Amino acid sequence: xxxxxxxxxxxxxxxxxxxxxxxxxxxxxxxxxxxxxxxxxxxxxxxxxxxxxxxxxxxxxxxxxxxxxxxxxxxxxxx
Numbered sequence: 001x002x003x004x005x006x007x008x009x010x011x012x013x014x015x016x017x018x019x020x021x022x023x024x025x026x027x028x029x030x031x032x033x034x035x036x037x038x039x040x041x042x043x044x045x046x047x048x049x050x051x052x053x054x055x056x057x058x059x060x061x062x063x064x065x066x067x068x069x070x071x072x073x074x075x076x077x078x079x
Contacts, residue, residue, distance in 0.1 A: 031057040 035056035042048040051059070 027057070028053065030060065034060060 031053045035051055035053050038056060038059075039050045043050055
């Protein structure tokens with residue numbers, strides 16, 4: 001029986017290739033969703049122009065820089 005923690009695991013090359021592919025795919029999917037939401041709502045409601053996927057990714061990064069991550073995930077334990 002093969003040890004699952006064996007360091008000579010043969011699938012590491014496939015995993016090393018597929019993990020970055022999945023990460024890039026997820027980032028592009030989020031950008032696509034933001035682009036579709038923006039282009040579906042903002043031009044009609046506020047009269048703004050349509051954006052591309054790259055501009056949507058830029059908006060996500062800008063929002064992250066300006067607003068950061070919420071600190072509400074930390075739990076406070078009171079006695």
